[in-house]
Amino acid sequence: MKLYYAPGTCAVACWIALEWAGADFEAVRADSASETFRRINPLAMVPALDIGGPRAMTQADAILAYIAEMYPDAQLGPDADAQGRFEFAESMAFLTGDFHPAFWPFFAPQRFTTDHTPHALDQVRAASYVRIDRVMQHLDRLIGQGSHVYRERRTVADAYAYIMVRWTAKLPRTWKDYPNIARFHVRMDQDPTVQDVLGRSTA
Numbered sequence: 153m154k155l156y157y158a159p160g161t162c163a164v165a166c167w168i169a170l171e172w173a174g175a176d177f178e179a180v181r182a183d184s185a186s187e188t189f190r191r192i193n194p195l196a197m198v199p200a201l202d203i204g205g206p207r208a209m210t211q212a213d214a215i216l217a218y219i220a221e222m223y224p225d226a227q228l229g230p231d232a233d234a235q236g237r238f239e240f241a242e243s244m245a246f247l248t249g250d251f252h253p254a255f256w257p258f259f260a261p262q263r264f265t266t267d268h269t270p271h272a273l274d275q276v277r278a279a280s281y282v283r284i285d286r287v288m289q290h291l292d293r294l295i296g297q298g299s300h301v302y303r304e305r306r307t308v309a310d311a312y313a314y315i316m317v318r319w320t321a322k323l324p325r326t327w328k329d330y331p332n333i334a335r336f337h338v339r340m341d342q343d344p345t346v347q348d349v350l351g352r353s354t355a
């Protein structure tokens with residue numbers, strides 16, 4: 153099994169989840185702009201997970217759900233009750249559909265304006281801060297007084313949220329400005345697996 157990733161991206165969350173699961177896999181650094189990688193994922197995005205099937209698996213939330221299901225002993229997925237499954241799906245949909253896209257204008261402002269002057273790109277980035285603050289506030293509420301995204305235990309949602317809140321490090325409001333996220337972030341920083349993956353994924 154091969155996980156295609158790029159440093160600092162949501163694909164690193166899949167790497168952490170695979171390590172937590174005890175999976176046997178190889179992490180492969182992808183050049184998303186390359187023709188070789190486009191044959192693996194025509195959308196030219198990471199993550200992609202090659203399990204030896206006719207095509208690689210894509211979409212972080214689907215890959216994370218697959219990992220949770222394939223390695224049940226690691227207990228990285230939702231609780232079995234209907235309310236528990238709903239809460240988990242709701243959190244993952246928020247992370248994929250609201251949280252992650254809030255950062256697109258920040259990372260790739262040129263995709264959101266036809267004016268590519270530095271001033272115009274800065275304006276797009278500045279506009280993204282409002283939306284990012286909104287999703288950060290919501291994540292802070294989801295974490296609440298605990299230190300996990302889902303209920304009070306470790307799941308793939310923690311890995312996913314953690315990698316993305318790190319993206320605020322250079323924003324006017326960083327993860328340190330959201331008390332519950334800050335506590336969650338510190339706890340994740342202390343996880344030896346997380347430390348190991350961050351070290352290896354940026355090496």
Ligand SMILES: N[C@@H](CCC(=O)N[C@@H](CS)C(=O)NCC(=O)O)C(=O)O
Pocket residue numbers: 161162163184196197198199210211212213248
């Ligand atoms: N919907 C995709 C989005 C993945 C995505 O946006 N990946 C980013 C890294 S976090 C990427 O590869 N970006 C390259 C690009 O946008 O060109 C998923 O959830 O997996």
